[in-house]
Amino acid sequence: DCVITEQTEKGYKITFVDYGAKSEVKFDQIRLQSSGKVGQQKRTVKEITTPAGYKIPESMAIQKTDTEEVIEAKKRKITAIKKQQRADKLEEEHTKQQSSWQKFFYNKASTRSKCGFASGKPRESIFRVPDSLEGKVGVMGSGKEMTKFSEARKFTYQYV
Numbered sequence: 001d002c003v004i005t006e007q008t009e010k011g012y013k014i015t016f017v018d019y020g021a022k023s024e025v026k027f028d029q030i031r032l033q034s035s036g037k038v039g040q041q042k043r044t045v046k047e048i049t050t051p052a053g054y055k056i057p058e059s060m061a062i063q064k065t066d067t068e069e070v071i072e073a074k075k076r077k078i079t080a081i082k083k084q085q086r087a088d089k090l091e092e093e094h095t096k097q098q099s100s101w102q103k104f105f106y107n108k109a110s111t112r113s114k115c116g117f118a119s120g121k122p123r124e125s126i127f128r129v130p131d132s133l134e135g136k137v138g139v140m141g142s143g144k145e146m147t148k149f150s151e152a153r154k155f156t157y158q159y160v
Helices: 068-112
Strands: 002-007 011-016 022-026 047-049 055-057
Antiparallel strands (some): 011 022
């Protein structure tokens, strides 16, 4: 940003606001800043919402005074706009589903998932050395006592 201090035959003498430096520039090297409203104002287009929920510009609405060629061209443009909006809507739904799945996977599924390469949890090696001296290398669960089961009994039904 700069301020024009003087106009000369060759151009303008300017002073930079941030630096305080003065310089002379040609007429074509300077761009006047707009008043803000014109440069930053968004262009608004009136839209019509169709019964299916698609938004089309008001200029694309078919008028009674339009010729057949204009009507066909407008129909093609409306179809293209609807296709684009449908694709955007589908992509938004897919993104929402994907983020939902990723949130579930990183929070819930990863804590209960099986061991392996994809889950990131290390698998217990079959060559792990057991904690006790009686265990064997390469035998899963060695060094532990055998599982104790309760004594098997026959169940007798009581009829009422």
